[in-house]
Amino acid sequence: MRRLTWFNTTALTLGFAFLYLPMIILIIYSFNESKLVTVWAGFSTKWYGELLGNEAFLSAAWVTLKVAVFSSTLATILGTLGALVLVRAGRFPGRTLFSGMIYAPLVMPEVITGLSLLLLFIGIGLDRGVFTIVLAHTTFSMCFVSVVVSSRLVSFDRSLEEAALDLGCSPMEAFRLVTLPIIAPAVISGWLLAFTLSLDDLVIASFTAGPSATTLPMKIWSSVRLGVSPEINALSTLMIGIVAIGVISASLITKRAALRQEAEERAAVQA
Template sequence: MNRKFTWFNATSLTLGFVFLYLPMIILVIFSFNSSKLVTVWAGFSTKWYGELLQNDAFLNAAWVTLKVAVLSSTLATILGTLAAYVMVRAGRFRGRTLFSGMIYAPLVMPEVITGLAMLLLFIAIGLDRGVTTIVLAHTTFTMCYVSVVVSSRLVTFDQSLEEAALDLGCTPFDAFKSVTLPIIAPAVISGWLLAFTLSLDDLVIASFAAGPSSTTLPMKIFSSVRLGVSPEINALSTLMISIVTVGVITASLISKRSIAKQRADEQAAVRT
């Protein structure tokens, strides 16, 4: 295919990526600023990182967030995978339309509405707000993302693999465990990662679902950011950005290598 890469393309890519990345780069640089004034450079320092680690409120919030994210993303992965399996494989059943509606709706629902609805439910059933309610709320909205990721893999999954497993003596559960699950595992893992990130990141739904004793990191950041820019928040942001960057780059390198290896194997197979 003939594609001409022009100066126009180069300019728009450069400008686009500068726009996407410059704000974050500035943020990272100024987290090492020794001055309390966040927009005036006054020399290199890591003191804000030190102060951040002394700040119990932030550390507690980080701990709550992590707990919520691990619990909710794990639950969401189990439920989301089940939901995807039902959507793709269970065929017709009563209420299927409602089911698929309920899976796709949270993806486009404004967070303020989801959060409000969740909170009103928790109050109606008299559930005390805290880590449990945040986990329940996060599980519900992230399981839908998991199910979208997993079902897009299941759709391309050759169903005769499952039939072959049954044919060779597997019970349906055994077939799922020893054939389907290992093959869709990458999608399930990326579903988990997506759910985990969404949960870490969520402010609005957590604000509704959280009780007074359970503040998550985004809630903490939000309340301090409303008062203006602070170097501590810059430091915290830098830490979060680096963790995500390292994670995403590692994951993409691993998948790139495995794709390259598979391709090489396939070429080798053709030659033998």
């Protein structure tokens, strides 16, 4: 029954046109000469030049990158621990509460997460800035990491780990030499997810940033509220380009790794 009928072809064409046309238009018009974004006045890269000369955007981009690197790394460590607790720790007092706290932030409206964290930071008298954004981002993205890693841990064959223990590994060595390499793809995709979530976040950062720190989405926000601007088009194009390159090369790498593994397995069988 796998056939491309006219219906399926139309659905796919229209669907993907809907998903991609807005971004394609944005990219095309980022090379527009005119200040008036909806009127085409010839090809130009001047908005990219203006963007790179804009100190405020550059420093916001730097803050965003710092926050994303720190929070996603921290979230990956905590989230992996969280996944181990969910899948491996068995019963312990407060387990239901724990799994609730892992799953709840996934569906929590950002305005509520942001508001509650801000009230906490003010309550304990913590000065708001890069540090508080890192704390906030770590908290919600560690839950995403936990979910990704735990789905991998569930399908993990524990006898491999037991074999390592029987062969004289300490539990820590068994984790490092056997478990970690096997769950590594999930840990890496968890890190990437946490990194993207942090780069992307506007609402939670706005609540927890305070006056001293501005992230790139906050900067974009304050500019797009006033309407469409050619500089934001240029910035969007750069961001879309980076993501597209990242996602496409990641998928090519995993595809090649899968092919290599297949070839090795075939070679092993023949030998």
